[in-house]
Amino acid sequence: MRMAGFIARRKRLAIVVLGGVLLMLMVVLMLVFLPEGPQPKATWIWDAAQIEQRPEEIVDFAKQEDVKVIFLQIGSEVHNESYRRFISLATSHGIEVHALNGHPEWALREQRQEGDDFLNWVAVYNRGVSPEERFKGVQFDVEPYLLKTWTKERESIVEQWMEGIRAWTETAKYNNLQIGAAVPFWLDEIDHPSESVQMPLGDWMVSQFDYLAIMAYRDKAGRSYELSRTTLSEADRQGKRVWVGVELGESTEGPGVSFHEQPLASLTREMKQLEKLGGQHVSFAGVAVHSYESWTDKLRQPDK
Template identity: 35%
Template sequence: MNDRKQALLNSLQHRRKITVIMVLLISLGILTTTTFMGGGKEEVKATWIWDVEQIQENPEKTISFAKQQNVNLIYVHVSIKDFSPKLYRSFIEEASKQDINVYALGGDPTWALTKNQDSMDKFVSQVKNYNRVVSDEQKFEGIHLDVEPYLLPEWKKNQNEVIEQWMMNTATVVDQAKANTELAVSGDFPFWVHKLNVPGSSQKVSEWMLNKLDSITIMAYRDYTEGTNGIKSIVTPLVNQAHQHNKSVIVGVNVIDTSEGSHTTFHGNKPGQMANELDKLEQQFNDHGGYAGIAIHDYKHWKTNVH
């Protein structure tokens, strides 16, 4: 076991953030969640970058903001149609210098349907092909999926069928991504995913996803931590579930102006409110094995609306 652990650590020397390394080790059974989440752990602080113009115009400025905010993981969008390797090489290399990992972000609700598996395959192949020809400091460390099949009209018509296809596509992506690579695979999920059953089983979809993926990020879009329907309340079932499966979850919050209700976003809130609420969340879950950290959605809006 020690030899296996050392071999893995040696192969991951280019990885800049110890948290991601530990998550991979946990998934291989080399470390336990208790060991990983013990004293002195470095928690994840992530953000999404959907608008790649943000990194094209001034990658140094983007990384500087991320560093100031203690971000150590960025999900950056990769388009199948419009992919510029040069753009990502310079951005990831700059992030690497600041000990920030970068995951290739991709997703569409239709990716939950097997008829669109080819689109997912192209995305994964594009990331893998890119990683083959760049230096270690310019590589994507993982793939992050944002699929959200519940936005599809098919979800209302036949939810179980969509769930089955979603699971099939997820399994295929994981297998493809990990074939001959060290890519981590993670994804975004609604805070109520633990209420969904795997069709024909008592197992929850969240449990299945936790076991299949290296990490999951929960979209816990609320602007307060404590109380009924607060962040702590809605994520606790998943944090506990993750711990039971020797995994951990990242808790995502929103700063985008949205029509879904002011309680779902920190947009427009008083300065310092988001920081205060996230401090409360940290205090609640600091020693919990199922809690990995937070993620802010998204960078473009966060940088103009710092709380």
């Protein structure tokens, strides 16, 4: 009798263990084979007047294309009430709006105040509106390498640019604003100007900002990913976020840069592949499409 009871208990235990193993296997199979949900995207809006003319259309587009962050250039011709209405509408649909601005000259000490004024305007605006009407962050698009003096005075310009970034990031932190920057993919080719600091400029940028939007503009996902991989890996290490940009507008940089001449089917395919490649990194925030205006044009003319 004792032996029979022992055998029965062993059988029950075996059944419980086998059931647990089968349940775990089912969970793993579901995780592997269930279709992935849509990946978040971001986009840039350069003509701020559009938020007055067609706010619902912009938000409907963002919902349809899974855009979760809009980088909106600040325009002096747009009234604060228009920002309030648009941001409130976007917020109600789970979409963040970040104030966007910048000029190459802002990297220079004598014109840094313009960047300060931009940040201060956002901070004052946010303090005067309700939470759902506030900008969630700011993005600087400075690009000092477009200055005519860049080649001859690069080291000095980089030092001044870094001074400005330190000041802007401190101000943003004080005002509880996320702060990001649009940057080229080749900043790792520039060393930190201080000989005592062994760090590429790209890594330093990751350390300063909450997120980067890297302009890895290529019309093939694999090429965009390769241009972004170093920044993504560094952001993995530092716990930061990276948007990987794709270009849809006309480009003067030669073939293989923009999707402007590619059909919509190619854009869709390559964006999905870029999401898959970028998804190998915890820092990958998603694909950022440049720009909203070019994106809507592409959807209206899918074969061009």
